[in-house]
Amino acid sequence: MSSLPEKQTAVRWYPPAYDIRVEEAPVLDITDPDDAIVKVTLAGLCGSDLHVYRGSGLTKDHTIGHEFLGVVVKLGSNFGKQDQTRPALYATLKVGDKVVAPFTVNCGECHVCRLGYTGRCPNGLLFGSPALEGGQAQFIRVPKAGGTLYNLSDPSSFSLSLSSFTSSSPSGAGASSSLAEAISSISDSSLLLLSDILPTGVFAALQILNHPKVQPMLTGKPWPNALSRMTSHMPLPYTLAHPNPNDPQSQQGGGGKTLLREEDRVLNLAVVGLGPVGICAIVSLLDMLSKLGEDSSGEIGSGVKYRIVAIDPNSSRREKVKEIYDILPASCKSKGDFLVMDIDQAKQDVSESTSRIGCTGVLEIVGSPQALRLSYELVRPFGVVTSVGVHGAKEVPFKGVELYNKNVSFDFGRCPARAMFPMAVEVLVKYQNVFGPIGESTSLIDKIVPFKEAKQIYEDFDKGRVGKVLFDPWM
Amino acid sequence: MSSLPEKQTAVRWYPPAYDIRVEEAPVLDITDPDDAIVKVTLAGLCGSDLHVYRGSGLTKDHTIGHEFLGVVVKLGSNFGKQDQTRPALYATLKVGDKVVAPFTVNCGECHVCRLGYTGRCPNGLLFGSPALEGGQAQFIRVPKAGGTLYNLSDPSSFSLSLSSFTSSSPSGAGASSSLAEAISSISDSSLLLLSDILPTGVFAALQILNHPKVQPMLTGKPWPNALSRMTSHMPLPYTLAHPNPNDPQSQQGGGGKTLLREEDRVLNLAVVGLGPVGICAIVSLLDMLSKLGEDSSGEIGSGVKYRIVAIDPNSSRREKVKEIYDILPASCKSKGDFLVMDIDQAKQDVSESTSRIGCTGVLEIVGSPQALRLSYELVRPFGVVTSVGVHGAKEVPFKGVELYNKNVSFDFGRCPARAMFPMAVEVLVKYQNVFGPIGESTSLIDKIVPFKEAKQIYEDFDKGRVGKVLFDPWM
Numbered sequence: 043m044s045s046l047p048e049k050q051t052a053v054r055w056y057p058p059a060y061d062i063r064v065e066e067a068p069v070l071d072i073t074d075p076d077d078a079i080v081k082v083t084l085a086g087l088c089g090s091d092l093h094v095y096r097g098s099g100l101t102k103d104h105t106i107g108h109e110f111l112g113v114v115v116k117l118g119s120n121f122g123k124q125d126q127t128r129p130a131l132y133a134t135l136k137v138g139d140k141v142v143a144p145f146t147v148n149c150g151e152c153h154v155c156r157l158g159y160t161g162r163c164p165n166g167l168l169f170g171s172p173a174l175e176g177g178q179a180q181f182i183r184v185p186k187a188g189g190t191l192y193n194l195s196d197p198s199s200f201s202l203s204l205s206s207f208t209s210s211s212p213s214g215a216g217a218s219s220s221l222a223e224a225i226s227s228i229s230d231s232s233l234l235l236l237s238d239i240l241p242t243g244v245f246a247a248l249q250i251l252n253h254p255k256v257q258p259m260l261t262g263k264p265w266p267n268a269l270s271r272m273t274s275h276m277p278l279p280y281t282l283a284h285p286n287p288n289d290p291q292s293q294q295g296g297g298g299k300t301l302l303r304e305e306d307r308v309l310n311l312a313v314v315g316l317g318p319v320g321i322c323a324i325v326s327l328l329d330m331l332s333k334l335g336e337d338s339s340g341e342i343g344s345g346v347k348y349r350i351v352a353i354d355p356n357s358s359r360r361e362k363v364k365e366i367y368d369i370l371p372a373s374c375k376s377k378g379d380f381l382v383m384d385i386d387q388a389k390q391d392v393s394e395s396t397s398r399i400g401c402t403g404v405l406e407i408v409g410s411p412q413a414l415r416l417s418y419e420l421v422r423p424f425g426v427v428t429s430v431g432v433h434g435a436k437e438v439p440f441k442g443v444e445l446y447n448k449n450v451s452f453d454f455g456r457c458p459a460r461a462m463f464p465m466a467v468e469v470l471v472k473y474q475n476v477f478g479p480i481g482e483s484t485s486l487i488d489k490i491v492p493f494k495e496a497k498q499i500y501e502d503f504d505k506g507r508v509g510k511v512l513f514d515p516w517m
Numbered sequence: 518m519s520s521l522p523e524k525q526t527a528v529r530w531y532p533p534a535y536d537i538r539v540e541e542a543p544v545l546d547i548t549d550p551d552d553a554i555v556k557v558t559l560a561g562l563c564g565s566d567l568h569v570y571r572g573s574g575l576t577k578d579h580t581i582g583h584e585f586l587g588v589v590v591k592l593g594s595n596f597g598k599q600d601q602t603r604p605a606l607y608a609t610l611k612v613g614d615k616v617v618a619p620f621t622v623n624c625g626e627c628h629v630c631r632l633g634y635t636g637r638c639p640n641g642l643l644f645g646s647p648a649l650e651g652g653q654a655q656f657i658r659v660p661k662a663g664g665t666l667y668n669l670s671d672p673s674s675f676s677l678s679l680s681s682f683t684s685s686s687p688s689g690a691g692a693s694s695s696l697a698e699a700i701s702s703i704s705d706s707s708l709l710l711l712s713d714i715l716p717t718g719v720f721a722a723l724q725i726l727n728h729p730k731v732q733p734m735l736t737g738k739p740w741p742n743a744l745s746r747m748t749s750h751m752p753l754p755y756t757l758a759h760p761n762p763n764d765p766q767s768q769q770g771g772g773g774k775t776l777l778r779e780e781d782r783v784l785n786l787a788v789v790g791l792g793p794v795g796i797c798a799i800v801s802l803l804d805m806l807s808k809l810g811e812d813s814s815g816e817i818g819s820g821v822k823y824r825i826v827a828i829d830p831n832s833s834r835r836e837k838v839k840e841i842y843d844i845l846p847a848s849c850k851s852k853g854d855f856l857v858m859d860i861d862q863a864k865q866d867v868s869e870s871t872s873r874i875g876c877t878g879v880l881e882i883v884g885s886p887q888a889l890r891l892s893y894e895l896v897r898p899f900g901v902v903t904s905v906g907v908h909g910a911k912e913v914p915f916k917g918v919e920l921y922n923k924n925v926s927f928d929f930g931r932c933p934a935r936a937m938f939p940m941a942v943e944v945l946v947k948y949q950n951v952f953g954p955i956g957e958s959t960s961l962i963d964k965i966v967p968f969k970e971a972k973q974i975y976e977d978f979d980k981g982r983v984g985k986v987l988f989d990p991w992m
Contacts, residue, residue, distance in 0.1 A: 154874070154898070156781050158739030158754055162898035162924060164874075252744045254727045255928075264633030265936060269727045270745040279633055279936040306631050399629070399639075411917065423629070423637035424930070433917025442886065442908025449637060449930025453730075454920035455899070461740060461754040 046071060046079060046116060051515065052179035053085075053496045055106040059097025060504075062497045067105060070175060070183040072118045076132075078187030079116035080141060084234050084490070085109060085178045085513045087503055088145075089317055090409075090432045091170070095500055098434065100172055107513075108145035108169040109237040110177030111230055113138060114191075121188070132188035139195040143177075143184055144459030145169055145238040150189025161458035163189075177237075178496070180515040192463055194225055194233060224471045231487050231512055232478035235322070236470065239486075239510075240477070241462035242430050243322025243407075244469060248462075249428040249453045250311065250403040251330055256426060259309050259402060260334070260343050262301045265424070309348040309378070310396050312388065312420050315407035315431070316354035316363045318486045318510045323405050323430075324352060324363065325473050326465075328374040348378030349395060353388040353416075356506070360384070366476055366484045385416060392420050399423070406431055411439045418450065426451045486510055492517035521546055521554060521591060526990065527654035528560075528971045530581040534572025535979075537972045542580060545650060545658040547593045551607075553662030554591035555616060559709050559965070560584060560653045560988045562978055563620075564792055565884075565907045566645070570975055573909065575647055582988075583620035583644035584712040585652030586705055588613060589666075596663070607663035614670040618652075618659055619934030620644055620713040625664025636933035638664075652712075653971070655990040667938055669700055669708060699946045706962050706987055707953035710797070711945065714961075714985075715952070716937035717905050718797025718882075719944055723937075724903040724928045725786065725878040726805055731901060734784050734877060735809070735817050737776045740899070784823040784853070785871050787863065787895050790882035790906070791829035791838045793961045793985045798880050798905075799827060799838065800948050801940075803849040823853030824870060828863040828891075831981070835859070841951055841959045860891060867895050874898070881906055886914045893925065901926045961985055967992035 052067040072079060086109030094106060114137050124133050129150040135141075148155050148163035155163050165186060170176025175183065184190055225233070250256065257268035267278050278301075311327065313320055327350065334343025352363050360382045367380055383391060392401055400422030406413050409431025417427045418440060427450060444450075459466075470477055480487050488509040491499060502508040527542040547554060561584030569581060589612050599608050604625040610616075623630050623638035630638050640661060645651025650658065659665055700708070725731065732743035742753050753776075786802065788795055802825065809818025827838050835857045842855055858866060867876055875897030881888050884906025892902045893915060902925060919925075934941075945952055955962050963984040966974060977983040 153781055153872075156739060156777055157733045157899070158741060158743070159899040159924070160754070248741055248744065248748075249729065252729045252741075254724065254729075258632045264631060265933070266633060266723055266727075266940070268633070269723065273723075273940075277939050279635070279939060302631055306628055397628075409917075409921075414917070424632070424634040424933075429920075431921075433921045435916055435918055437912055438915050438917050438920065440913050441910055442884075442889070442913050443910055445904075445913065445927075445929035446884075446906075446908045446931065449634070450927075451929070452920075452925075452927045454926070455924025456921065458740070458899075464752050464754060465741070465748075 046181065050180040051493055052105045053107065053493055053513065054103055055094055056103040057097065057101050060095065062095065062106070062500045064493045064496050067179065069181045072116060073183070074185060075118040075120040076186050076188060077118040078114055078121070078135070078184045078191060080110070080112040080143075080182050080184055081115045082110045082112040082177055082180055082182055082515050084111045084230050085515060086234050086237065087178075087499065087511045087513065088238055089319070092504055093432055093434065094170070095504060102172040104170065104172050105175040105179050106170045107176035107178030109234060110169070110182060111140075111142050111234045111237070112182070113140055115181070118187070129188045131191060131193060134196060135188065135191065135193055139193050141191040141193055142233055142236045143169070143191050144241065144463070146456070146459065147174065147185050147190050148460050149186040150460070155189065158461040159458050160460035161456040178493070178513055178515075190460065192236070192460075221467075221471065224474075225467075228470065228474050229478045229480075231480055231490065232470065232474060234512060235477055235486065236463065236466055238457075238459060239319045240322045240470060241459040241466040242319050242457040243324075244326040244462050244465045245457040246323040246405045246407060246428050246430045247327035247330055248465070250327070250405060250426060253403065253426045253428075253451060253453070255424050255451055256309065256402055258302060259307045259346055262307060262345055264302065304345065304347070307346045309346060309403070310392065310401045310422070311348060311350045312392065312401045312404045312417070313350065313352045313407065314404060314413050314417055314420075316352055316356070316359040316382075317407070319430070320352070320354070320405075320407045321363060321366060321486055323407055324350070325366070325370070325476055326469055327405070328370060328380070329469055329472065331377055332374045334377065346377070350378065350380045351388050351392060351401075352380065352382045353385060355384055357384075362483065369475060369484055370473070389419065396422065401425055403428065409433050411436050415439045418444065418448070421448065421450060424449045426453070428453045430455070430457060432456075487512055490514050490517070521656065525655040526968055527580045527650075528582065528968055528988070529578055530569055531578040532572065532576050535570065537570070537581070537975045539968045539971050542654065544656045547591060548658070549660060550593040550595040551661050551663060552593040553589055553596070553610070553659045553666060555585070555587040555618075555657050555659055556590045557585045557587040557652055557655055557657055557990050559586045559705050560990060561709050561712065562653075562974065562986045562988065563713055564794070567979055568907055568909065569645070570979060577647040579645065579647050580650040580654050581645045582651035582653030584709055585644070585657060586615075586617050586709045586712070587657070588615055590656070593662070604663045606666060606668060609671060610663065610666065610668055614668050616666045616668055617708055617711045618644070618665050618667070619716065619938070621931070621934065622649065622660050622665050623935050624661040625935070630664065633936040634933050635935040636931040653968070653988055653990075665935065667711070667935075696942075696946065699949075700942075703945065703949050704953045704955075706955055706965065707945065707949060709987060710952055710961065711938065711941055713932075713934060714794045715797045715945060716934040716941040717794050717932040718799075719801040719937050719940045720932040721798040721880045721882060721903050721905045722802035722805055723940070725802070725880060725901060728878065728901040728903075728926060728928070730899050730926055731784065731877055733777060734782045734821055737782060737820055739777065779820065779822070782821045784821060784878070785867065785876045785897070786823060787826045787828060787867065787876045787879045787892070788882065789828050789879060789888050789892055789895075791827055791831070791834040791857075792882070794905070795827070795829070795880075795882045796838060796841060796961060798882055799825070800841070800845070800951055801944055802880070803845060803855070804944055804947065806852060807849045809852065821852070825853065825855045826863050826867060826876075827855065827857045828860060830859055832859075837958065844950060844959055845948070864894065871897065876900055878903065884908050886911050890914045893919065893923070896923065896925060899924045901928070903928045905930070905932060907931075962987055965989050965992070
């Protein structure tokens with residue numbers, strides 16, 4: 043299909059706020075040789091769409107939505123060329139291929155993309171913003187498509203390692219064929235999760251477990267010796283540098299040095315916000331924790347235990363998280379405890395379970411001053427708060443002395459979704475029973491609706507009367 | 518000396534502010550079996566003493582100062598016992614030993630201390646606060662002395678690895694004897710730097726170079742593959758996962774994967790604040806950077822280059838930093854550039870030298886909203902700000918959306934000085950020509966004065982008319 047229709051139906055937002063209109067809009071054609079035009083088969087409604095919906099100062103009407111899955115219907119003139127200096131998709135992507143995109147465009151070729159920080163590509167744009175029409179439409183134009191899109195029809199072009207997947211795969215087939223097989227068996231509504239919420243959940247979990255302040259628990263060595271850089275020549279700190287035969291709990295390390303006690307190695311983690319992204323973060327976190335002790339050195343994670351407190355004021359969200367935890371494989375649950383609580387229960391529980399010290403790490407997945415403040419109150423001195431929530435124009439709710447006095451570390455910001463796809467696809471394939479199908483109480487997606495319900499759905503979603511909803515533009 | 522004098526001379530602060538009195542005060546005796554009484558031979562005046570001096574709401578007068586060096590004159594009844602379940606100093610410390618303490622007490626025995634987070638020991642107290650009399654006195658009581666003190670008379674009890682030191686040591690003697698020899702040759706005014714500013718500088722440098730967001734430059738692998746945890750099974754992101762024979766600049770990794778280009782691996786670092794702690798941070802940073810490529814895997818740092826911009830509005834501080842850089846060994850300068858600038862020059866230089874992307878990491882060593890704001894403006898998306906400055910009651914100067922939009926990571930807070938002693942001693946021994954002697958223009962310490970000058974010195978220090986000053990309580 044090389045000739046596009048002139049008109050389509052799209053969900054458009056109008057300033058200043060709360061004004062959603064389903065109307066006829068022009069189908070955008072190729073405007074740059076790197077563009078692709080995608081026929082949208084499913085489009086997601088995301089919590090961060092509410093920032094636009096509620097009005098955040100935007101003054102230009104536009105097609106909303108940054109989560110979409112579709113089929114390539116037209117490609118720019120830079121496709122079909124065997125140029126190995128460019129992302130492989132420019133050579134391999136074909137009309138008819140099934141594709142998913144991250145929520146932002148990234149060229150995949152600049153300094154920032156080479157570093158893997160694709161979410162902040164200088165050529166990047168957010169789908170569903172005044173600068174780039176969104177995915178809640180029948181057709182969408184994807185700039186820098188060879189860097190941005192992921193080809194679900196040709197997973198062998200994606201060099202995904204499936205160490206975890208294949209180990210849990212019945213067939214002993216090779217990785218790429220197993221992957222093709224696996225992806226083809228996943229519903230479109232689950233594949234759509236790759237566009238934003240699943241990579242964002244993986245990102246949050248990955249940041250917490252890789253932060254230097256968490257390494258003493260993971261390695262069994264005190265800080266700073268636990269660090270992986272610059273300290274290979276370091277002795278243990280004086281107070282810990284003596285073998286301790288009288289202390290049965292002390293673990294003996296190399297050179298007869300006393301390492302941490304078992305009780306010191308409990309990862310106390312909190313997840314603030316149990317919406318769809320929070321659920322993706324929890325599954326990713328449990329998956330990563332289940333791999334502890336598997337690293338080549340055999341050192342990382344052996345002996346670590348965890349205690350995760352999942353927090354949300356909304357009881358239906360808490361119930362869903364409990365149901366999802368129940369259907370997770372036992373391999374995810376062997377090394378620790380997982381508890382679901384409201385805010386007040388969590389404050390009291392964390393205080394009591396940690397002797398008032400606090401959480402090693404907090405995943406903030408809401409994006410509000412209240413959630414940031416709660417995260418600060420829950421985290422321990424020398425703890426970490428990873429915030430993947432989208433924050434607004436308000437000042438952050440911290441005094442300088444509070445951050446100094448607690449030695450808090452923070453990681454803020456947007457998931458580099460395209461760079462996270464390898465891990466996100468692995469989690470999706472491994473836990474597909476959790477990420478679908480629609481209808482079951484554990485599904486992350488409540489329902490699929492036609493565009494004509496969009497105005498009402500946005501209102502219901504804004505009021506918390508409905509969970510994650512997808513649009514079928516052709517329904 | 519088991520009987521102490523009843524009276525001593527001390528520098529005392531009186532509320533609400535700017536009220537320093539040199540007066541007779543009682544000599545505190547042992548009040549707990551873990552206490553030690555130290556006769557102070559040198560006491561330092563530190564920038565953070567100005568937070569007290571200027572009045573930060575404290576209402577109780579007390580002896581000020583948290584940097585001191587001295588000799589043990591009396592020990593509590595828990596010393597001299599061979600109890601291997603306790604820090605070794607309870608067995609080995611003797612009256613007459615020369616000791617230095619970190620600026621806070623730490624027990625060295627609790628969960629927090631075992632983790633190495635000694636700066637936040639729940640039993641910890643800050644010397645020179647309403648809760649604990651300070652070091653600008655002739656005698657000081659040191660609680661939890663077996664966990665807190667470092668015995669300079671018996672370095673063999675300190676299991677310091679001297680990989681770097683011995684390699685630069687003329688004698689091929691064993692580590693501990695070399696260390697004893699080395700420490701005995703270091704002036705007291707240089708050893709005093711261990712109490713606060715040198716470990717704090719090492720801490721700032723260590724945090725920046727160990728942060729996950731900096732690992733792509735250090736490892737040559739894109740994020741998240743560059744991470745040292747959880748990703749050993751990961752492929753490179755799609756956009757980078759193709760060998761690139763047509764790109765001579767691309768480095769080939771395992772499995773024929775294209776790694777980062779040389780130009781991607783420049784660590785752009787900024788140091789905000791060139792006071793004594795800033796100088797310690799710079800020397801530590803240059804020392805750590807000189808070791809890149811030396812790790813066992815041979816992977817970390819090989820191929821990395823750096824560009825450090827050192828920033829201060831005070832021209833005399835900038836001149837001193839230039840002089841200190843000039844006397845550093847060539848081994849510290851081989852892998853990058855080091856520039857010294859004022860604030861406006863730095864903003865323009867960082868923008869131009871990084872194509873407006875910004876710094877990989879910023880070390881904030883001032884402790885003011887202005888310095889934090891400058892650090893934010895200088896840092897790149899997915900960059901890191903390590904803040905070791907002591908921050909006050911003001912809100913931090915960031916809107917939530919600013920932190921989200923730049924994907925900023927922060928590490929705030931106090932140095933766990935006791936846990937940093939191993940690295941700090943190594944830096945002191947290796948670079949002793951930089952950290953003394955007094956009188957040379959490169960010295961971190963301007964002069965040593967008697968207590969009777971304290972009132973004037975505090976005023977001059979507050980007004981920036983004098984640099985780092987030490988007090989000799991017996992002068």
